Amino acid sequence: MSINNLIVHEIQKCEGEKKALLIARPNENPVDGQATLISAQVTNLFNRSGMNTGRFSNPSGSDTGSQLPNLLSKHFTNNIFADFSLFTKECAAEYLKYLEQVEEAEGGLLWFNHFELHDTQFLYIVLLKRKSGIVLSADLSLSQVDQIETEKLHMALRINLTAWQSNDEGRYIAFRFGRAPKFEKEYFTQFIGCDEPKVASKETKKLVDLTSAFCQTEEFAPKQANTFKKVVSEHCQSKIEDNEPLTMKELATEVQAKFSVEQANKFLDIANSDDFKMEKELFVEKAALKKLTRLSGSSRSLTLSFDADLLGESITYDSSSNALTFKDIPKSLLKQLQTLA
Template identity: 75%
Template sequence: MSIRNLIVHEVQKQEGERKAILIARPNENPVDDQAETLSAQVTNLFNRSGMSTGRFANPQGSQEGAQLPVLLTKYFDNDHFTDFAQFSKECAANYLTYLEGVEEAAGGLLWFNHYELHGTHFLYIVMLKRKEGIGLGADLSLSQIKQIEMEKLHMSLRINLSAWQSGDEGRYIAFRFGRAPKIESDYFTQFIGCDEPKVAAKETRKLVDLTTAFCQSEAIPVKQANEFKKVVSEQCQAKAEEREPLAIKDIADHVASSFSVEQANKFLEIADSDHFKMEKEIFVEKAALKKLTRLSGSSRALTMSFDSDLLGESIAFDPDTGTLLIKEIPKSLLKQLQSLSK
């Protein structure tokens, strides 16, 4: 990751008050070791679970509504900002107009970071908070200090500038609310100017259900279905690791090569149906992929979970009686059972 521009502004506002004050830094922050370290920490926090995605409701913006797309159109051109400091100041000032409408919201530090990764340009806008800490002076005396809280992000967004500027219809905005209450996440979404947000975990679960529905509709044998689900899971995992969106068409291409073009078209047809209405691209939440390759269920007295490819092999299911026959019991469980039978 190569940082192109970086600047931090302070927003002063107390909870319970409406008035907010912007303390704007006049020039960009230097891209030094401290900036690189903080940027890496922000990125790691951002890529944790709980991400939502979207796109600008009005990509070029207008005088009414959110000004973020307007300011990007004004200041970002040919993969660089003509005046990043001024862009960030105007953007921060616009942020205040939404912040002042929420008494429960408090101020913090607005972090603007434009960076390039593998030829693609991104912009982070992150609300960071300060916290109280203890420092140690040169004479080993203890003192109270304020430091940036890096255990969690309050509110943050990342825009794929390259995708936005090219007119991409995908969901090029990703954002997180952390533990911010709904009233705060609402004004942050309005500030972004985002259309209907999509939660990555929910979209991933829809993909899992879509994969199962396709296998059932095409009456794909259990073993082949499990192999297909495993490949889909691997594709999703790879995209999650790369922090890139997964294209539904890529899965359809795998269907075409593994089964047939007709079945690939069927997969896309189901994806576009009213029941699923899948986006062309989704961001993957790894934790939501488990049902692709594992079967699980629980009651008050019993919890069971196993890899789906064991079904038909070491685990047999009788649909008529609704019973499972487990042929290879885990050794630790087997020992417990044997000790009880003595």
């Protein structure tokens, strides 16, 4: 990640009050080691579970609704912000309008970060909170200071500026909430002006179900099905690591390279069918993707989870009796069993 612009503004507002106060930083924060460290922490938190994706309801902007697209159109041209400080101040003032409509909401720190990754321009708008901390001075005395809370994320937005500016039809907006209550989620979504947001975990589950449905349609043997699922999983994992959305077209190309043109076309046909209606691109959530290559289940007294490719090898299933037989039991479990024998 190459940081181009960075600035933090503060919005002061107490719970139970409507009035909010914007304390705007006059110029950009320096992109130093501390800024780089916090940026990395924010990115790490952002890429965890709970992602929502979408696009602006009015990508070119309008007089009604969210003014964020208007502000971007006004300030962002040729991959640069003419005046990043002014853009963020106007953006923060717009955020203030939505915040003041909710008495229960509190203020915080608005973190604006314009960065470049893989020749693509991005913008973060993140709500951070303060917390109290203890520091030890040079004379070993203790004192209390205010710190930025980086252990958890409250609300955050990431815009793929390159995709938005090129009028891409994909879902160039990604946003997530930490443990924000419903009323905060609502005003933040209104501030963004997102069109029909999709939940990444649900979209990933659809992809897992699609892959299983394709394997059944092709009547793959268990080993073939596991091989196919691994190809899909590995391609998805690479997108997760690069913080990029998965496109169905790219995935079909991967299927074509590892299997055949016919199977790639069939895969896309099922993806576009009424049963699935997959988006052209989606953000994959790692936790939901695990179901593609692992089998698991639990009851009140039993939990089982294992790699799918063990089925038919060290684990066998008898459909007539609904029984699983395990070989090569993990040593830690085996020791526990032997003590009970």
